[in-house]
Amino acid sequence: MQETKKKQVLLVGNPNVGKSTVFNTLCNKKQKTGNYAGVTVASHSGQYTYKDEEVEVVDLPGSYSIYPSSEDEAIFSKFLIDEQKNYAGVVYILEALSLKRGLLLFQQIQDLGVPMILVVNQIDQAERRGVDIDIKKFSETLGITIIQTNAKEQIGIDEIREAVFSNQFVKTDTLSFETPNEHKDFLQKFASHKGIDNPYKAWIALSSEGELGKIESIKDLLAGSDTKSMVPKRLQVQETVRRYQKVDKILADVITKKPQFKELLTEKLDKVLVHKFWGYVVFMFILLIIFQSVFFLAEYPMNWIDDFFAWLSAFSGEHLPEGPVNSLISNGIIPGLGGIMVFAPQIGILLYFLYLLEDSGYMARVIFLMDRFLRPFGLNGKSIVPLVSGTACAIPAVISTRNIENVRERLLTILVTPFMTCSARLPVYSIIIGLIISDDTFLGIKYKALVLMGMYLLGFVVALLSSAILKRFIKNQGKTYLVMDLPAYKKPLFGYDFKLVLGKVWDFITGAGKIIFIVSIIIWFLSYFGPQQKPGEMVAANVELDHSYLAKMGKAIEPAIAPLGYDWKMGVGIITSFVAREVFVGTMSTLYSLDSDAPEMKVIDKMRNDVKPDGGKVFNFATGVSVLLFYAFAMQCVSTLAVVYRETKSWRWTAFQVVMMTGLAYFVSMFAYQILK
Amino acid sequence: MKTLKDKDLHKLSGFPKNIMGKILGYDNDHLKMPNKIIEMGLLPETVFRILYQAPFSGPMYVEFGDEKSRIALREEEGNYIIVEELN
Numbered sequence: 001m002q003e004t005k006k007k008q009v010l011l012v013g014n015p016n017v018g019k020s021t022v023f024n025t026l027c028n029k030k031q032k033t034g035n036y037a038g039v040t041v042a043s044h045s046g047q048y049t050y051k052d053e054e055v056e057v058v059d060l061p062g063s064y065s066i067y068p069s070s071e072d073e074a075i076f077s078k079f080l081i082d083e084q085k086n087y088a089g090v091v092y093i094l095e096a097l098s099l100k101r102g103l104l105l106f107q108q109i110q111d112l113g114v115p116m117i118l119v120v121n122q123i124d125q126a127e128r129r130g131v132d133i134d135i136k137k138f139s140e141t142l143g144i145t146i147i148q149t150n151a152k153e154q155i156g157i158d159e160i161r162e163a164v165f166s167n168q169f170v171k172t173d174t175l176s177f178e179t180p181n182e183h184k185d186f187l188q189k190f191a192s193h194k195g196i197d198n199p200y201k202a203w204i205a206l207s208s209e210g211e212l213g214k215i216e217s218i219k220d221l222l223a224g225s226d227t228k229s230m231v232p233k234r235l236q237v238q239e240t241v242r243r244y245q246k247v248d249k250i251l252a253d254v255i256t257k258k259p260q261f262k263e264l265l266t267e268k269l270d271k272v273l274v275h276k277f278w279g280y281v282v283f284m285f286i287l288l289i290i291f292q293s294v295f296f297l298a299e300y301p302m303n304w305i306d307d308f309f310a311w312l313s314a315f316s317g318e319h320l321p322e323g324p325v326n327s328l329i330s331n332g333i334i335p336g337l338g339g340i341m342v343f344a345p346q347i348g349i350l351l352y353f354l355y356l357l358e359d360s361g362y363m364a365r366v367i368f369l370m371d372r373f374l375r376p377f378g379l380n381g382k383s384i385v386p387l388v389s390g391t392a393c394a395i396p397a398v399i400s401t402r403n404i405e406n407v408r409e410r411l412l413t414i415l416v417t418p419f420m421t422c423s424a425r426l427p428v429y430s431i432i433i434g435l436i437i438s439d440d441t442f443l444g445i446k447y448k449a450l451v452l453m454g455m456y457l458l459g460f461v462v463a464l465l466s467s468a469i470l471k472r473f474i475k476n477q478g479k480t481y482l483v484m485d486l487p488a489y490k491k492p493l494f495g496y497d498f499k500l501v502l503g504k505v506w507d508f509i510t511g512a513g514k515i516i517f518i519v520s521i522i523i524w525f526l527s528y529f530g531p532q533q534k535p536g537e538m539v540a541a542n543v544e545l546d547h548s549y550l551a552k553m554g555k556a557i558e559p560a561i562a563p564l565g566y567d568w569k570m571g572v573g574i575i576t577s578f579v580a581r582e583v584f585v586g587t588m589s590t591l592y593s594l595d596s597d598a599p600e601m602k603v604i605d606k607m608r609n610d611v612k613p614d615g616g617k618v619f620n621f622a623t624g625v626s627v628l629l630f631y632a633f634a635m636q637c638v639s640t641l642a643v644v645y646r647e648t649k650s651w652r653w654t655a656f657q658v659v660m661m662t663g664l665a666y667f668v669s670m671f672a673y674q675i676l677k
Numbered sequence: 678m679k680t681l682k683d684k685d686l687h688k689l690s691g692f693p694k695n696i697m698g699k700i701l702g703y704d705n706d707h708l709k710m711p712n713k714i715i716e717m718g719l720l721p722e723t724v725f726r727i728l729y730q731a732p733f734s735g736p737m738y739v740e741f742g743d744e745k746s747r748i749a750l751r752e753e754e755g756n757y758i759i760v761e762e763l764n
Contacts, residue, residue: 065716098744101718129745233708240715257743266747276732368749372735381736405711481754482736483713486747 006047006056008086009164010079012109013093014102015062016361016487018121020044021151022093023059024496026160050161058087061402064101066108067208067236071402071410071647080109081201089115089169091160096126096133097488099255103247104240107176110144111200115169118146119160125488130258138254144170152491175200177243183235207235266361266488273365283366287388290353291456295449298345305345309338328524332593335603336516336586339427341509343582347423348505350392355500358385359492364484371482377464378471380409381482387413387463390420391456393508394640398647406480412467414647415657418640419463419633421456424512424581428631429455431585435608436624458632466660511639516586519576523590526550545591564630564666565623565673567612577636584631622676626669634665690737690755694727697763700741710757717748724763 011026013019027046044059060079061072068074080090090109094102099120110116118139126133139146145168149156179187179199191202272278317330357363363385371381382404390397397417404410421429429452437448527550530543545551553575554568561571569591576587592606610618635641635658645654692698700723703710718741719725725741736749 064713067712067716069711069713098746100742100744101746104716104718131744231708233712236712237708237715240712241720244718244720270729270738270747274729274731274738276729364749368736368738369731371749371751372731372733405713479709479711481711481713482749482751483711483717483754484749485717486738486749488747 006054007088007164008056008058010087010090011057011059011093012076012080012090012105013062014064014095014098014105014485016485017062017093017095017098017102018151018490019059019062019093020359020496021493022091022119022121022149022157022160023057024493025151025154025157027057048161050165053165055161055164057091063105065105065240066112066204070405075402080114081112084112084114088164088167089117091117091119091164093119093121096120096123096131097129099133099251100244100247103250104243107243107247108200108204110172111175111177111198113171113173113198113200115171116144117160117163117169118142118144119149119156120146121149121151123148124150129264132256132258134254134256138250141250141253143172176246177239179203180238180242203235203239207232207239264488269489270365270486273362274368279365279369283369286357286362290350293353294346294350295452298349301345302342305342306338309334309341313338324524324528327593328520328590332524332586332590333517333520335589335593336520337513339585339589340512340516340582343423343426344505344509346426347392347508348501350423351389351396351504352497352501354389354392355497356492356494359490359497361487361489364486367482367484368486374464375480377468378409378412378474379464379467380404380406380413380480382484383409383413386417387420387460390417390422390463391459393422393424393504394418394420394637395643396504398640398643401647406476406478408471408474408476408478409480411474411648411653412470414644415470415653415660416463416467418635418637418644418657418661419459419466421459421632422581422637423508424637425455425631427582427585428577429628431588431604431607432619432624432627432631434604435619436621455628455632462633462664466664512580512582515579516583519579519583520586520590523550523572523576523587526553527591550591563674564669565626565677567618569610569618570623570627574630574636577631577634579636579638581631581636620677622673625676626673629672630665630669632665633661633668635661687759687761688756689725689727689739689758689760690752692727692755692760694730697724697726698760699724699763701759701761703759704757706757711754714750714754714757718742718746719748719758725760 011019011023023044023046027048046057046059048055048057058079061076063073063076065073066077066080068077092102092106092109094106106116106118120133120135120138123133135146135148145163147156147159147163149160151157177200187199187202187206190206191197191199194202194205196202196205273282313330313334316334317326320326320329357366366384366388367381369381370384374381374383383401386397386400389400394417397420398414401410401413401417404413433448433451437451440447442450527545527548528543530540530548531552532540540547550572551568554571557571557575558566558568561574566574569588572591573584573587577584588607589603592603592610607619608617612618641654641658644657645651648654688704689698689700700719700721702721719739723741725739727737727739728747729738730736731738734752736751737755739748739750740746741748
């Protein structure tokens with residue numbers, strides 16, 4: 001029997017060293033992009049088979065040091081240290097242009113006793129810069145196997161596979177960092193007391209205040225030693241400085257510089273892209289292109305999808321046996337699913353642009369440009385990334401706050417990001433705007449487009465304002481700072497990013513699809529049956545919609561939503577929307593298709609014609625505005641809440657977010673309706 | 678335009694743009710300084726140049742070291758770093 005246990009290999013390195021390119025070329029077939037996977041699990045993992053050996057590659061978040069300064073880096077360090085028994089070794093990636101910075105973390109991991117292989121990526125770039133690296137000498141000095149790669153050109157990838165296959169991981173026994181003399185005694189005492197065999201592990205347990213390794217009850221040990229110099233922070237600084245001194249010595253022997261000096265593309269581009277004036281113009285222009293594409297480029301595939309579902313609906317209407325089930329499927333479920341699918345192109349395009357911007361190195365410039373403007377609101381320049389991605393979906397946006405070091409800035413960003421107009425709001429906005437705004441144009445631009453733009457702007461403004469208010473109530477722990485690498489620009493991985501986007505869009509469709517399917521059926525049942533009307537009957541079937549259970553439930557909450565201008569059908573729509581906003585469309589399709597006075601009419605026309613008992617239109621201008629505002633502000637997404645809970649690890653903040661957002665939605669909508677009606 | 682006679686010249690924040698400088702060390706208060714500054718390689722003896730600064734005293738864009746690394750940091754962080762002009 002052949003028991004094949006997969007060999008697990010970690011891919012580690014500083015951010016922006018081409019780690020994802022190496023990962024992508026290494027496992028080009030089998031990849032899981034588990035961004036949703038959870039805090040303890042790495043963000044990506046992939047597989048490849050080389051010479052009949054199956055290898056699992058875990059792509060850990062990039063980091064500069066073993067001491068974490070953000071949630072991202074904490075995930076990295078914990079995984080690296082806690083899982084040491086489970087992986088075969090680390091493939092460490094260095095970028096030829098920043099060897100110095102990369103060697104800091106490399107040495108730290110080496111000192112942990114982790115078996116490693118070193119990869120030097122993008123040597124061609126260093127050569128262009130006039131930097132010559134003596135790889136042989138480098139390898140001898142470090143005592144480790146070094147592989148040169150140019151991941152983009154697929155050079156050196158098979159060498160990595162071969163090195164992993166033949167276990168060329170090297171574990172060093174001597175420490176590359178000499179612990180300061182004044183702490184040696186204490187360190188030894190501490191290590192033997194705790195039974196830690198690796199002196200560096202003892203060191204980091206001390207210098208990270210137990211964050212990386214357990215150090216309960218060391219108070220007694222500390223007695224009698226010079227505790228003043230044992231400030232963890234000082235230990236870390238001492239270590240970093242000493243390591244860099246060593247790195248300098250190593251590199252002096254390995255690197256020869258030639259006088260030739262070419263200006264790199266990055267230097268030329270940054271003259272414009274971070275310019276005081278042109279930098280912002282370019283950023284606005286890029287945003288404009290993105291939103292233009294989201295609305296206009298996406299129109300073509302959206303029309304195809306729309307036509308397809310219209311055809312499917314008509315087809316099933318004709319071919320299924322007459323009756324309520326026919327109406328459920330062809331007027332409820334199919335249009336409901338279609339209502340979601342139709343937004344897949346928009347979500348896809350938006351996400352694709354965001355990935356490309358991130359990948360090319362441009363996002364760091366946006367952070368640089370925006371930091372000063374976001375600070376008054378209690379946010380960090382890094383908050384711009386979640387805020388912009390929030391226009392696609394709040395879930396990845398909330399996760400992307402992990403690189404914000406300051407706890408308060410991160411919490412604020414998480415709390416306000418769901419105000420950004422995510423793609424799930426689009427279906428609702430489209431229907432309501434279609435109902436209440438005319439087809440006229442203003443200076444050649446459709447009023448409908450202007451209102452939609454206004455809704456996007458509203459989301460952004462409310463996110464900023466609420467952050468400015470909330471920051472007064474959240475205590476600031478720790479310093480806020482911005483110390484950020486500005487990576488060299490590179491050509492984004494168009495194909496890889498496209499694959500990621502397809503995966504995300506598919507998740508959205510299947511996730512939303514399932515919910516809509518189930519909700520449609522529940523609504524149908526609740527509306528098909530009603531309380532008994534004749535004596536002796538358990539429940540009444542095939543009742544008029546107005547006499548159904550659903551109507552009873554909707555009418556029960558009607559007093560609460562009447563001030564907002566909603567009737568009971570809207571009430572049902574809002575309740576079901578708390579699962580996810582886009583469910584509104586499915587609910588409305590099902591509800592209005594059941595109310596079948598004119599089955600051939602489109603749902604939107606039925607909604608338009610629906611009248612209240614007093615003869616007024618259900619969807620007039622005032623209710624429409626009220627609905628738009630409600631959906632702009634209310635927290636109606638179970639998946640986002642789950643992620644917020646996971647990222648904040650706090651029920652209090654999660655509950656606070658629901659109450660704050662939904663409360664705001666309720667009162668703003670009520671005001672709007674009462675003023676406009 | 679700042680000239681070399683300005684009094685806060687000894688800190689990275691306020692150092693004139695496009696002039697080569699050298700890091701001498703850190704402010705006495707440096708235990709409050711984010712470790713990331715040192716981890717990213719802004720160490721004593723490092724040669725640097727401020728290339729850009731975002732408007733309204735926004736972050737500084739600093740190029741430093743033999744490898745011409747680029748880093749963004751705010752003026753508050755720059756205040757921890759003591760520098761001199763490179764001759």
